[in-house]
Amino acid sequence: MAEINLPLSISYQTEGSTSVGDVIEALKATDTIVKETVSLLPSFVDGLNIEQSTLNVQKLTQQSPLREVFLVTLVVTYQDDLQKEVPQLLEDILKVQVTDKYDSLVTVIFMIIIFYGANFAIEALKRAITDSKPKRVFKSMLTLLAKETGKSEADILAILEAKFSQPNAAKRLVQNAKKFFLPSQKDKNAPIHIDRDLIDSETVREIPYAGAQENNSDFDRYTPHEGVELELHAMDRDKSKTGWAAVVREVTDKRLKMKIVEPLSIKDFWGRDNVKADVVVVSKLTAAGYVPAEVQVRAILD
Known part of the structure; x- marks a missing residue:
């Protein structure tokens, strides 16, 4: 058994202060998406079992910019036949800096879930498959995760579809993906830094607003x-x-x-x-x- 601590940084490049209500909604959405991320990790990292996880706020600044710094703590175990090799290997895999933009695979999977949900919402709203900027972000993250884990993009997509195939899971995904962008959308679609990756205003603008009425067709x-x-x-x-x-x-x-x-x-x-x-x-x-x-x-x- 080992404990691994992984950083996650989110910075909304807002110009003014963000309302407490919007901060709370975004924090709750982040907490839920991190839980989904953790639940999917064993599907992408062979041999990994997660016994416990917590998300702690290390720093929260409400003034411009709205900055949230988290620490994701994982208590992991591993297959018996890999006890000598896996502890360091898992830590290397999870904590390695992925390109120059992300601190760990947790950030990559976190972003995949957010943009999977965002693209879900866009296509349901337009009633058709679209080539949106959020979809392009999702595809680039999918390619990166495939490269880092050795899983095929098709396999990763199948895992996501299975994860969010039931009504409650699909609705939770879409609702929280929208709420994550709420502080940005209420401040002229302010850009967002996730670790060191920049999500620009045009990408944020294409994501449906969280306050809109949701019908069954939205899913x-x-x-x-x-x-x-x-x-x-x-x-x-x-x-x-x-x-x-x-x-x-x-x-x-x-x-x-x-x-x-x-x-x-x-x-x-x-x-x-x-x-x-x-x-x-x-x-x-x-x-x-x-x-x-x-x-x-x-x-x-x-």
């Missing part, structure tokens, strides 16, 4: 699939009021509502029973988790 999940076969059903083609439907066998055997995305038009589908296409599957959050509900056809490949 829809959008998943791209390239080159999949679609089965079109004639009985749906003749129902102008209900629209078209299709089956995406790679995803589900159920018929899904089909949405045609411009520049495609209904003429591209007449007289065809099957098409090969690039699509986005929209899944709805239900009591049982995510269920595919709609397929958006973005390009026909044959």
Whole structure:
């Protein structure tokens, strides 16, 4: 068993003082996201078991800039056959300075969760997959974590999707990702330093505001699939009021509502029973988790 202390620094480059309420909301969001980070660490670091974790505030400055300095304390154990090697190895892996921007893998995973949730909120709001700045940050962090851990980006993404697949987890993720940015958004989308990485104002501006009313559709999940076969059903083609439907066998055997995305038009589908296409599957959050509900056809490949 070993105790490892990892720093985490967050600095909102605000121009004035931040209200106590907003500071509290951001702190609570950070606490929740750190807990999610810790729970995911064993999935990314083989052989690691976390027995206990705490997040302590080392420094809090409410005046400009709003600065929060934390210490994440982990009590870890490791597999019996690795007792001689792992204590120092784990400490090296977790505490190593990742590039020149981050103090540890905890910061990297922390940022991945924040921007996974932020991108989730953006795409649900726009009802489509987008190439937003927050999404680009997420992708760059995903690439970095894959490089540092040896896990593939696909495996890391699958771990995240499994972690946040249930209703409570998905809603908690989106709500806390939004609340984390609240002090910045209330001060002209002030830039944020996380360790030594700068999240610029344009990136913050694209993230939905935490005070907005949240509906079930705010938690829809959008998943791209390239080159999949679609089965079109004639009985749906003749129902102008209900629209078209299709089956995406790679995803589900159920018929899904089909949405045609411009520049495609209904003429591209007449007289065809099957098409090969690039699509986005929209899944709805239900009591049982995510269920595919709609397929958006973005390009026909044959």
